[in-house]
Amino acid sequence: MIAIEDLHKRYKTEHGPGKWVLQGITLTIPAKVNVGLIGANGAGKSTLLRIIGGVDHPNKGRVERHCRLSWPMGQGGLEPTLTGRQNAKFVCRVHGHEADLAERLAFIQSFSELAESFDEPVSTYSSGMRSRLQFALSLAFDFDIYISDEVTAAGDAAFRKKAVAAFKAMTHRAGLIMVAHDEGTLKQFCQAGIFLYQGKAQWFDAVDEALKAYKDTM
């Protein structure tokens, strides 16, 4: 379960603090429910997702995570001077998988299909290879809730097919909070929806209702 309490967020701009992107969001997101974040461009979907994931921090308010929550899928930080394997080792260690390190590394290497490039510095990777590695990293750990920001569009056609299958399997065993601009994707993966409008959020038990509310404001 994730409890969000009175969340406020604005960014620094060239001319001092900008306008409020999120303004007083209070939500409780239960585990094992797949939720889609819905809203217009710039409504704060990605911002909210990043704050939930702990990558960014709110100006006011708090997020309480009572479960194992992933980082935004496919956006894990990579150090360009280190190899794919060294980066993967780092992430495994941070997540406390010192004991079964070899097993996780084997999974990451095979899923990302990097083969021997796994031992090359990340700075030499193409953008496709990079996102394949980042996606494999996200799937290598068991989280209770995954968060995803337009992740299914990674790699070439063959990899994308495999990624979507893995993604679907994952959504059956764990919860998911996702941002997607495609209505079909949202309906395919999500049961519930959160509609963001003018810095406020509204929870809908059915994703269709959230999409309807979004269309009514257009």
Place this chain on the structure above:
Amino acid sequence: MRSPLAVSFAVWRAIFLREALDRLFDMRMAWFWLLAEPVLHIGFIAFLFIVIRMRAVGNADVLVWIIVGMLAFFLFRRTAVQVTYAVDSSKSLFTYRQVKPFDPAIARAVLESFLMAIVSVIILSVAALLGHDVMPHDPLLALVAAFGLWLFGLGYGLVASVLMELVPEMEHVLKIVMLPLYLISGVVWPLATVPQPWRDLLMINPIAHGLELVRMGFFSYYHAVPGVSMVYLLVWAVVALFLGLLLYRRFAVQLVMR
């Protein structure tokens, strides 16, 4: 669920190993330059002293005097600089929620102490092979003084990184401060020869105390600057450390917030 302490230790270990790779193999022969920088400094200053036919400083072998002072100073400076830029150069790590702003700072400081220990042993061994007496007369005193310098470097780095984040112009100010530190800390000339009242002014600097203390640990009949005090160094170090931790506690989120 892991305990918070277990998470912290796992993160420190992971960052330590990763930083070590970066520090030693980042560019071609990166490990060589770790050693070459102090060796070149020592070589240059030692050459100057030999040219003016100076054999002893305050009753100590001049080469060992330079080596010990230089290594102690480098221990402080490298730790301070590495910790200052710890948060800045680890931005990509904060995607992983387990990593807190303080973690790269402590990992880098510990790594720097390891690297300087190795560098020191190598340089002192070479000096021993050249026929100089490098065995410390009071190893414990030298170690505690080195620890004090390291701790002060960590504290200084923590304070500096927060100041730089809050006021970006501070980076220039701090660089300007760092530059004369090399000269006024008594790395290249003995502060004991400075006349009063200037000597008392120079001895406000805790690094000068640290350097003299490390040298006192090495030479049995060394004429150190009067009034050198371990307590003075350690008080500065602990105060800087706690001030740094306090600033991190207060401004940690600002350090990583966009």
